[in-house]
Amino acid sequence: MVYYFTSNVVNPPATIYVGKDKYENEELIKHGWDQDVCAHVYLRLREGESWENIPEELLQDCAQLTKANSIEGNKKDNITVIYTPWSNLRKDGSMATGQVSFHNPKQVKRIHVPTRQNPIVNRLNKTKVEKFPDLREEKEEYLRQKRRAERKAREERKLQEKREREERERLKWQKEHAYDDLFSEENIAKSSNQDRDPNFLDDFM
Structure with missing residues (x-):
């Protein structure tokens, strides 16, 4: 008792x-x-x-x-x-x-x-x-719940780590490719004088 x-x-x-x-x-x-x-x-x-x-x-x-x-x-x-x-x-x-x-x-x-x-x-x-x-059964149930809680915490921690890793990779990719569009063929062509009207300098003056 x-x-x-x-x-x-x-x-x-x-x-x-x-x-x-x-x-x-x-x-x-x-x-x-x-x-x-x-x-x-x-x-x-x-x-x-x-x-x-x-x-x-x-x-x-x-x-x-x-x-x-x-x-x-x-x-x-x-x-x-x-x-x-x-x-x-x-x-x-x-x-x-x-x-x-x-x-x-x-x-x-x-x-x-x-x-x-x-x-x-x-x-x-x-x-x-x-x-x-039943002290033995109460202890076993307590340990089962504790293991479930620990397993859930581990899974949540892994999920959070995965999200953080994906976010770091996304930011890294953005940083490495931030100027890609500036050097596209289309943008380079637009900035080139090659295809401009021969009289464009006259217009400018």
């Missing part, structure tokens, strides 16, 4: 989710998305959003949910919640269920939580929805 929460402190609202227990969290670790941010609870960012500039109010929502859903953390004040991109989570067979480390410690940030803020926790709990998602 996965619990989903909606944070309305940003527009459009953000989705935060967490496993029912450490075993569910193992599945979340395994089937996370590239734009997920993990702080025990998960924040699903939208395409183009960066984990490095998450709005402060949204961070506070995540931190308060993390504290509220931690058996030990919920009893204490002045705790530190760490968060990192899902792609930075490292898991191997020697680790206990639910335990993770990080590929790059420099990609880990911290937020201080002085106390539990019940208004925040209560607001989020009102949006709580329990689901039994």
Whole structure:
């Protein structure tokens, strides 16, 4: 089971989710998305959003949910919640269920939580929805859509490059042939004195 929460402190609202227990969290670790941010609870960012500039109010929502859903953390004040991109989570067979480390410690940030803020926790709990998602299938569908979007972007980029190349070639041809008409046989004949009336100079004078 996965619990989903909606944070309305940003527009459009953000989705935060967490496993029912450490075993569910193992599945979340395994089937996370590239734009997920993990702080025990998960924040699903939208395409183009960066984990490095998450709005402060949204961070506070995540931190308060993390504290509220931690058996030990919920009893204490002045705790530190760490968060990192899902792609930075490292898991191997020697680790206990639910335990993770990080590929790059420099990609880990911290937020201080002085106390539990019940208004925040209560607001989020009102949006709580329990689901039994097929995390593997959701991840596969996400990857399929991502591949389609990347393929479409590549095709559009190739088409744009072709258009730009054709335009460059057109302009190059125009530049190279700009004076062709000036040196046509007809224009040369018109500018020649060969076929003019012998008395044209008299007319000129």
